[in-house]
Amino acid sequence: MAINQLYLNNSRQITTSFSEDFPGAILFDFFDESYFRRWQRTLHSVNYTKEKKHLTHSYAKAVTTLPDTLELRKFIVAITRKKMKRLSAEIIQFGWKDYTILNDTVNEKHHYDFIIDLDDFWDERSGGTIFYSDGTGNYVHIPARRNTITIVKRTKNLRQFVKYVNHRAGRKKRHLLFIRI
Amino acid sequence: MLRAWINPHYVQENIVQDLRRKFRKNRPFSHLELPGFFKEEKIRTLLPALHREKFYLKNSDLFTFLQTNDFKGTKNRTLQQFRLFLSSPEFVHYISFLSGKKLHHTIDMFGTVYKNTHYLLPHDDQVEDRKIAYFLYFSTLTKKDGGKLLLYASKNKKPSAVAHHILPAFNTFAFFKVSTKSFHEVEEVISATQRVTITGWFHGN
Numbered sequence: 001m002a003i004n005q006l007y008l009n010n011s012r013q014i015t016t017s018f019s020e021d022f023p024g025a026i027l028f029d030f031f032d033e034s035y036f037r038r039w040q041r042t043l044h045s046v047n048y049t050k051e052k053k054h055l056t057h058s059y060a061k062a063v064t065t066l067p068d069t070l071e072l073r074k075f076i077v078a079i080t081r082k083k084m085k086r087l088s089a090e091i092i093q094f095g096w097k098d099y100t101i102l103n104d105t106v107n108e109k110h111h112y113d114f115i116i117d118l119d120d121f122w123d124e125r126s127g128g129t130i131f132y133s134d135g136t137g138n139y140v141h142i143p144a145r146r147n148t149i150t151i152v153k154r155t156k157n158l159r160q161f162v163k164y165v166n167h168r169a170g171r172k173k174r175h176l177l178f179i180r181i
Numbered sequence: 182m183l184r185a186w187i188n189p190h191y192v193q194e195n196i197v198q199d200l201r202r203k204f205r206k207n208r209p210f211s212h213l214e215l216p217g218f219f220k221e222e223k224i225r226t227l228l229p230a231l232h233r234e235k236f237y238l239k240n241s242d243l244f245t246f247l248q249t250n251d252f253k254g255t256k257n258r259t260l261q262q263f264r265l266f267l268s269s270p271e272f273v274h275y276i277s278f279l280s281g282k283k284l285h286h287t288i289d290m291f292g293t294v295y296k297n298t299h300y301l302l303p304h305d306d307q308v309e310d311r312k313i314a315y316f317l318y319f320s321t322l323t324k325k326d327g328g329k330l331l332l333y334a335s336k337n338k339k340p341s342a343v344a345h346h347i348l349p350a351f352n353t354f355a356f357f358k359v360s361t362k363s364f365h366e367v368e369e370v371i372s373a374t375q376r377v378t379i380t381g382w383f384h385g386n
Contacts, residue, residue: 054303054333054364099302101242114373117223125193127298161242166298167327167371 024152212357230259340364
């Protein structure tokens, strides 16, 4: 098994836990440990390209196809109820001075975010934290924790940002894997 | 009234004319940086008054820093007097002449403190009728402290690259014209030295 049995057995119930305030779920210890480590290894085998648009984001990105994703695909289909042939994902790497900001002009065409936290440890005092905002000043903070998947159903006003990474990060980088459906 | 508050150098006729030219010419967008701008005895009273104000943490995708409420509500007489001076017809006329912008006498005025790791990402300040953004620095920072005000050149109404920076120094008064090109950023403070300012906007029609 690649995915924690608890989540596999209850995938349909996960969506029923979505609330109006935050239509999402945060699932800790999501992958089996050895499978998670396999994913972590991809961090070092991909090529990152730096992207900087001052008004929207600064980070390095790698587009990747995921290894052995049948089980994950089934899980995602159970959550989203959308058919898909293959999964592609982006690994976003955040280092000192990187960020994304809320941007009203971004036309989000996808309906779900699946975000996998790939680092063994990330100190949130360095920034780099994911937030969701509903546009009324309410923020939901996604805790940084290894092997966690955050599932968010995107609604009209729900926007995401990753807080500026400050100098306390030093040379450390944060890695988040985004699957957008 | 100007002479009661401002360094006499900055009210000399030839200097004022020169500053007006400089404001227009300065790149990447019209701005001025005036070291030692206020009289020493005036500015020395402002800093302790500022420290008596309550600062609130401002935190969003774009920034993290500490800020007071607008001084129009302050009970501190020193800050009230400073606000009164900056919004006086004489001073507004002075800034209006230097900048070539028609201004009215409503201003915003806050205290801000940037501590270690605080920052403000690039933006243009364009909100409602803001015409001139201003900053009075109470800290003297070195390059090792961070906290510079970065001014961006722009292309197609988007910031392209940092073209100029202002390193905060005690009693430097700086201001720039708010426009579609006025992209600026407060670089992250990376030391224990706090970046303390009084800042705000002059408004116009």
